[in-house]
Structure formats: C-alpha cells, structure tokens
Amino acid sequence: MSKLVHNQNSTKTFLLINGNKVEAEKYESLFSPFSGEEIAQIAMADNQLTEEAITAAYNARDIMAKMPAYKRAEILEKVAILLKEKAEEAAEIISRESAKPIVFARGEVERTIETYKFSAEEAKRIHGETIPFDAAVGGVGRIGYTLREPIGVIGAITPFNFPMNLVAHKVGPAIAAGNTVVLKPASQTPLSALFIAELFEEAGLPAGVLNVVTGPGGVVGDAIVEDDRVSMVTFTGSPSVGIGIRNKAGLKKTTLELGSNSALIIDKNINIDEIVDRCIMGAFSNQGQVCISLQRVYAHEDVYEEFVEKFTEAAKKLKIGDPLDPETYISALISRKEAERVLDWIEETKSSTATITAGGNLKEGILEPTIIAGADSSLKVSCQEAFAPVVIVNKVRSVKEAIEQVNDSRFGLQAGIYTNDVRTALYASQALHVGGVIINDVPTYRVDQMPYGGVKESGTGREGIGYAIEEMTELKLVVWNQSENG
CATH class of the missing domain: 3.40.605.10 (Aldehyde Dehydrogenase; Chain A, domain 1)
Known part of the structure; x- marks a missing residue:
C-alpha cells in the first residue's frame, strides 16, 4: 500500500x-x-x-x-x-x-x-x-x-x-x-x-x-x-x-x-598534508549539520600556521551548488533562517581579534565553508553549536592547554586528537570530558554499531x-x- x-x-x-x-x-x-x-x-x-x-x-x-x-x-x-x-x-x-x-x-x-x-x-x-x-x-x-x-x-x-x-x-x-x-x-x-x-x-x-x-x-x-x-x-x-x-x-x-561543538586537537610533529582532507570532511560534510561536526580545532603552535594555510586552501576549493549534482560538496542549509543565524554569528567575530580566512558569505543562497582563526572562546561560533559549515582554528602551546579548551564547553559528545605519542594519546583519552575520544581522526567519526552519546548538555x-x-x-x-x- x-x-x-x-x-x-x-x-x-x-x-x-x-x-x-x-x-x-x-x-x-x-x-x-x-x-x-x-x-x-x-x-x-x-x-x-x-x-x-x-x-x-x-x-x-x-x-x-x-x-x-x-x-x-x-x-x-x-x-x-x-x-x-x-x-x-x-x-x-x-x-x-x-x-x-x-x-x-x-x-x-x-x-x-x-x-x-x-x-x-x-x-x-x-x-x-x-x-x-x-x-x-x-x-x-x-x-x-x-x-x-x-x-x-x-x-x-x-x-x-x-x-x-x-x-x-x-x-x-x-x-x-x-x-x-x-x-x-x-x-x-x-x-x-x-x-x-x-x-x-x-x-x-x-x-x-x-x-x-x-x-x-x-x-x-x-x-x-x-x-x-x-x-x-x-x-x-x-x-x-x-x-x-x-x-x-x-x-x-x-x-x-x-548538540555539541566538537573539537580536534592537533599535536606537534603531525604531517598536516595527511590530515587536511579528513578535517575538511569533518567540518564541512552535510554543510556542517552534523552533531559531531568538527567545529573547533586546537593546533599546536609548531603546526598552527601550516594547518591554517592548507586547511583554508582546501576549503576554498570545495564546490558549492545543487545538491543533486554529484560534484557538489556544499549546498544550502536546512532553512534561510538558519543561514541568517550563522551569518549573525560570523558577523560577531568581525568586532573581535579573530580572522576569517575562508568563506563568511552567502553565495547564491549557500553559506560558503567558513574558517575563523584565533576566535575567543566566548564567541558564539566557539561556545555554541554552529550546525553549519563553520570551524574555528586556535593556536595552543601544549596538548594540556588544548584539553582545557576542549573541556571548557557546555557540551561533550566526541573529541579527536592527532598525535604520534602514545602517552599523549592515553592522557587525552582520560582527560577529555566527552562521550567518545577518537585518536588520530576527527571527532566526526562514527560507525553505526559503536556506542554513541555524550555528557553534559550533549x-x-x-x-x-x-x-x-x-x-x-x-x-x-x-x-x-x-x-x-x-
């Protein structure tokens, strides 16, 4: 029937x-x-x-x-x-x-x-x-x-x-x-x-x-x-x-x-070329409308500049357009109201010390993939759930500092860390206050048989x-x- x-x-x-x-x-x-x-x-x-x-x-x-x-x-x-x-x-x-x-x-x-x-x-x-x-x-x-x-x-x-x-x-x-x-x-x-x-x-x-x-x-x-x-x-x-x-x-x-504002920590000595594509997927797949979308990146000062440059370059290459076009990577948010909300959040960053390195605008009604460097933790794009193709990238001096920043959130669904040091990975797995810690991948990782859920307001x-x-x-x-x- x-x-x-x-x-x-x-x-x-x-x-x-x-x-x-x-x-x-x-x-x-x-x-x-x-x-x-x-x-x-x-x-x-x-x-x-x-x-x-x-x-x-x-x-x-x-x-x-x-x-x-x-x-x-x-x-x-x-x-x-x-x-x-x-x-x-x-x-x-x-x-x-x-x-x-x-x-x-x-x-x-x-x-x-x-x-x-x-x-x-x-x-x-x-x-x-x-x-x-x-x-x-x-x-x-x-x-x-x-x-x-x-x-x-x-x-x-x-x-x-x-x-x-x-x-x-x-x-x-x-x-x-x-x-x-x-x-x-x-x-x-x-x-x-x-x-x-x-x-x-x-x-x-x-x-x-x-x-x-x-x-x-x-x-x-x-x-x-x-x-x-x-x-x-x-x-x-x-x-x-x-x-x-x-x-x-x-x-x-x-x-x-x-909800969540999922975060990724990038430790020193990480090969940035090997992780950029995963970060693009984590931040921008489905227009960032994913509960575990990569919204915050905390990169060690040794790799911060390189990551921002290569991440920005990759984001600018993503094709925007009709969702039924197989070449399209970014299309419209679920509603015009949502797009206007996110534009207001992006506008808020312009009166701060943050820098928009990619996107930030509507293009034919579609919000461009947006990267904001050096965003204060009190900005809405950082502390609230964007649910949009928006990601902040901040510089940290150590993984310990990064973990403190990740945990400084109302949310705690999943977090990721890229590191080559097993002790650092073990430390992060214990210290991150989230429902799932993803080691050497983005927090957006999920397969359907794994336990999935969070702590705090997640x-x-x-x-x-x-x-x-x-x-x-x-x-x-x-x-x-x-x-x-x-």
Whole structure:
C-alpha cells in the first residue's frame, strides 16, 4: 500500500496509523531548502490523530512481544535488502528534502542499510546472565538469571540532518527488541521516514507496530512525550527541546542525543598534508549539520600556521551548488533562517581579534565553508553549536592547554586528537570530558554499531544498535528456590 500519492504539483503525504494511510484536516507545503520550490504537501496531525497512533502501537505490543527473535530479524533483514534495491531513489529523497549533497545522501543510505543489518543481527542475541546466588549466605539453594523484555511503546522523535539513518537508529533497535513505535520525523524531512515505513510494510511488519505521524513538535511531540502509554522517548535534536522532553517525560525512560561543538586537537610533529582532507570532511560534510561536526580545532603552535594555510586552501576549493549534482560538496542549509543565524554569528567575530580566512558569505543562497582563526572562546561560533559549515582554528602551546579548551564547553559528545605519542594519546583519552575520544581522526567519526552519546548538555543514554537495545528493554530477574524448606 503506497503512502505517497502524486498530484500534478507535488507529493501529498498521509499519516501511517495502524497500517492505514490516514488523511489530516490540515496540510502544509514542504519546500526545497535549495531551490525553494514546493516538493510535497505534508499532513499535519493533531492531538487526536497522534493519540490514535499511540493507541495502535499500544494495542500491537503483544504481537511484537510474542514475535520470535528470528522473525524480527527476518523483517529487518528484508528491509535492508529492499533499501539496497531502492538505494538511489532513497538518496534522491534525502537530497531533495534536506539539500544534502547527493554524494553524502548516498553514503547515508549505505549506512542505513548497515544499521538495519546490525539491528537484524542484534535481534538474535538479546540475552541476560546467570547470577551466583550462593555468593551470599542467604542465597544458598537458589539460582537466578536475568531476562531482557521489550519496554512497550517507544516514541521516536528524529532530526533533519540524517533523516533516514537516525530513524534507523531508533526504529531498528526498537523492532529488534520487540517494541512498537510512534515515529515523529523532523518537519523538513518526513518523506524519507514515510519511504522507510513503506519498506517495513513490504517486509511484513504487522500493522500498528510502526506508526508515522507528521506535524508540529508542539502538538505531535508533546502528545507522544506526555502519554502514559508511551514507555520510552528517544530523541535526537537540540538541547533546549531535549531538556523540555526530560522535564515532561515523568518516569518514562529517555535517550537524548543533543548538540555539541566538537573539537580536534592537533599535536606537534603531525604531517598536516595527511590530515587536511579528513578535517575538511569533518567540518564541512552535510554543510556542517552534523552533531559531531568538527567545529573547533586546537593546533599546536609548531603546526598552527601550516594547518591554517592548507586547511583554508582546501576549503576554498570545495564546490558549492545543487545538491543533486554529484560534484557538489556544499549546498544550502536546512532553512534561510538558519543561514541568517550563522551569518549573525560570523558577523560577531568581525568586532573581535579573530580572522576569517575562508568563506563568511552567502553565495547564491549557500553559506560558503567558513574558517575563523584565533576566535575567543566566548564567541558564539566557539561556545555554541554552529550546525553549519563553520570551524574555528586556535593556536595552543601544549596538548594540556588544548584539553582545557576542549573541556571548557557546555557540551561533550566526541573529541579527536592527532598525535604520534602514545602517552599523549592515553592522557587525552582520560582527560577529555566527552562521550567518545577518537585518536588520530576527527571527532566526526562514527560507525553505526559503536556506542554513541555524550555528557553534559550533549545528552543522556547511548545509541548504537546493541547499546540502544539495552535502553529499549527492561531487565527482569528470575529466582528459583531449590531448597526443600523454602
């Protein structure tokens, strides 16, 4: 059953509730961030429709809880196969709705396929452990073990920047663990979520297990967070929204993947030519709209000048333009409002001692890749999350000084360090106050099976399929009394 209906002008979408396409009373236009043209009419759910989706997920709980692991794995494996067959179509949907350059959209689809494969594999190895009860005096004659049981209905609220893979990071482990889902995709990128929902239906997922509800966060998101039938909320987005969810969630479990201003330390004696391309990718892929985008670089004074020169030269060569052009590296930010915000932040640096060595301007509506040298830590481009193709580069006298600068942040998602000294690497791995330390690579490194999450205002909980399943299950203890006397 197709969830998308084409009219003469654009795509008209439906909500997916209990396996049915459901119309809303209100629709809003979805515009391309790059061209400004209308690409879809999006259904706007209200409270009642959101509650219907939650009811469908709640009523389907037993079906999923009783579904054997091999069957859950088969469905997830089938989704991965179907997505591989439709990979180019999926990449074009991502690119059209988010302005992600097609080269990066194709990479996201490849990762999404992997994420569903990992989910299928993890579905088969959800297990507990035995407890040595006789280690306690009162435990003699007893044996015990733990089980992991599905938590129930999971509310998944996803962002625009990886609209297919970050949906997979919530839906994949949820289904692997035997849960049901109410998914609210980002308002700018609902088409990729609806596309995946079609694949799940084709793969044999029972009705009501995955419900997709599009609409404003203040309506749909709040209804999901506040409904007592929802057992867990998993959210990726801004710290302000994440903190609001935590405050409203009550005793629900929450996994919150929030923001960062990720940093890289470059030690002395590093061959700059060998790392520039990775730094370009880390700072500018997907227009810097990545939670672990490289936003701050602290380079040792011995290599600082060379790094700034070569990094700037490389940034100026990046092609700006249409996201569907395979040669394009940088395209439009998700909205004009975002571009204006970042321009204001760049403007703030002009009254400081910082120097803009590359970019800093809009070119045909696209923000150029921007490098700012010598930025004070109080400037917004340094201390807040830019979520744009903007990176600062500062000079430090030692790795110790660099680590102090990295840790001087509200955030702590991931950090990277390039060093040839094993003692320095070990010191950095211990001293950096972040969720992940990446040695001899940029902080933007991620593969989908690793534990991913941060400290401080970067959030709570961990994603990465096996780790997400731990969050999405409840631990149950079973104790057997073998003694005759009880």
